[in-house]
Amino acid sequence: MMTFLNFFISGISLGSIYAIIALGYTMVYGIAKMLNFAHGDVIMVGAYVCFYAISRFKLPPLAGVALAMIVCTILGMIIERMAYKPLRQAPSLAVLITAIGVSYFLQNTALLLWTSSPKVFPSIIGRGAFKFEFNNFLLEGQLSVSHVIVLTIVTCIIIMLCLTWFTGNTRMGKAMRACSEDKGAAQLMGINVNSTISMTFAIGSGLAAIAGVLLCSAYPTLMPTTGSLPGIKAFTAAVFGGIGSIPGALLGGLLLGVIEIFAKAYISSQLSDAVVFAVLIIVLLVKPAGLLGVQRPEKV
C-alpha cells in the first residue's frame, strides 16, 4: 500500500509536468489549429537558460526561473513572428513541417552552443524530502515526498488557477477563447486575431520554461534532446484530455503521468511507453475527441 502511494505521488508529479507542457500545446492548437512541434525544444532552451543562470552566473534559483521564462517568452514570440505568421493562410501540413524545421533548428543550435554532453541540473530547492510516518491499520510505513515533487504539484495547481482566471475574466483571455471558437467572427467583433495568437505563443512558451525547470529538477540530466520525448508525451496528454481544452490538458497530463509510473512499476519499465500509448488509443476509440473534448457535429 505504501509503495503504491509513493508511486501514485510520483505519477502525479510527473503528470503535473506533462500537464504544464500540454497546456502550451493545447492553447496553441485551440487558437491557431496547429501542432507546435517546437514546443518540446522551447522546454529544453528554458532548462538550459536556468541551468546557466544558476550554475554559471550564480543567480538565485527564482531569478534563474524568471530569466528562463523571459527568454522563452521572447523566443516563442520570435518563432511565431518569423516562422508561423507568414504561414497563417497556408495548409496546415506546411505549418507542421515548418514547426518541425524550427524544432530541428533549436535542437541543433543548442548542440552548437551547449554541446551534446549531458549537464547535471542543479536542484532548485534542494534534494530534501518530507517524511510521513503512518502507523494505523490501513497504512503502515514511511511515505517520503521530496520537495521537488511538492513544488511541481503546487506550481501546476497555481498555473492552472491563474490560467482559468485569465481565460475567463480578462479581456485578452476572452479574446483568446473567442478566436478559438471562430476566428472570422472574432475579427468582425474587433479582436486583433494576429496579436492574440502571438500572445498565446508567448504564454505557452513562458509556461514551457517553467516546465523545463521542473522537468530537469525531477530528472536532472540536461541534453539538447531533453525536450523532445516529454514534448511528444505531453502532446499525447493534450489529445488524451481533449485538445483545445485547458482542464483537459490537466486531466490528460495527470492521468498520463500516473499511468506511466504505474506501468513502469507494475508491468515493465521497458514497455511503459507502449502501455501509455495503448491507453491513449483505447481512450480515443471510446471518446474520439478526448476525455473533455467537445465533439462538434459536422455540417454538410
Added chain:
Amino acid sequence: MTYAIVTVAYIIFQVMSSAGLLSSSMRGMLVPICAYMVMAVSLNLVVGVLGELSLGHAGFMSVGAFSGVAAAVLLQNIIPIAALRLTAAMLVGAAFAALAGFIIGIPVLRLKGDYLAIVTLAFGEIIKSLLNNFYLGVDSGGLHFSMLTDNTRLLAGGKLIIRGPMGISGIQKISTFPAGFALTLIALAIVFNLVNSRMGRSFMAIRDDRIAAESVGIDITKYKMMAFVMSAAIAGAAGCLFAMNYSTIVANKFDFNTSILILVFVVLGGQGNMLGSIIAAAALTILPEKLRSFSDYRMLLYAVVLIVVMLGTNNANIRRFFEKLNPFNRNKDEDEAGED
C-alpha cells in the same frame, strides 16, 4: 514521365558508380536513398491521395525490416541466390507490414484528422517498444520467441536472430542499388495504377469531401483500409531493403524522427505528387551529406533550408514570380493553389 526520370537518374548514378566518380559515402547512400524514395511514395498514398496524416510510418518500415531480415536469415540455406532471397525477404516484410497495417487500421480509421495522426504516432511508438523487447530464435525444434527477456531456451546449435534492444546483427548485406531501383519502379507502378483506378478515384473523393463521397455510395472505411494496408506493405518492403544494407539494425532507428523525416519528403515534394516525393527524398538525403563541409553547422543549415523552403513555397509573391519564370510549371502551381 516519372518512370523515365527515375530510370535516367538510375542509369546516371549506376554509370558514375561503376566509373568510380562517386565517393564511397555517396555509394553507401544509394540504397538508403532508394528506400527513402519508396517510403515517401508509400506515405504519399496515405497523406497526398487519401488525405489522412500518418505520423507513424516508420513503424511499418521497422516491421518490414525485422520480419524481412529474419526471413532472409531463415532462408539462407534454402535460397542460395542473393537476389532471390532479397525478393523473398521483401515479400515477407511487405506481408507482415500489411498485416500490421490491417490490425492498426481497424481502430485508427474510425478516427479522423489530428486524432488519427496522434494514434498513428502512438502505434509507431508501440511498435518500436515491442520490437525493442522482442526475442526470436531458431533451432532444430523450430522458431521460438519471447518478450522482455530472452526466454527462447534454444537447443544447442540454435541461433538467436532478434535480440531485443540489440536488434539484429550480422546481417548479410544483400541489398543492391539495382534492387532498390527495381523496388522504386514497382512501388511507382503500384501507386500509379492504384491512383488511376476506380479505387484511386475513390481515395481522392474521400480526400476532397468525405461526406459527399459517402453519399454517393463509397464505402469510406473499406477504401481507407485498402490505402492504409497498401501503403504499409510498400513501406515494409522498403524497410527490408533498408535493413539489408546494414550489418546491424535496431528498432530505435525507426523512431518518430524517421516518420517525420518521411513526412517532410512528402510535403516538400508536394502532396499527391509522386515524382515530387522522389526528388525531395533524394535531395534531402543527399543534402546533409553535401553540407558536410560545414561540419557542425550542417544540421542547422538543413533546418534553415527546410524552414525557408516552406516559407518560400507558401508565399504568394514568390510563387507568382516562379510562375512567370517557368510557363511549363503553371499547371502544377495552379493545382497546389487549388488545394489551399
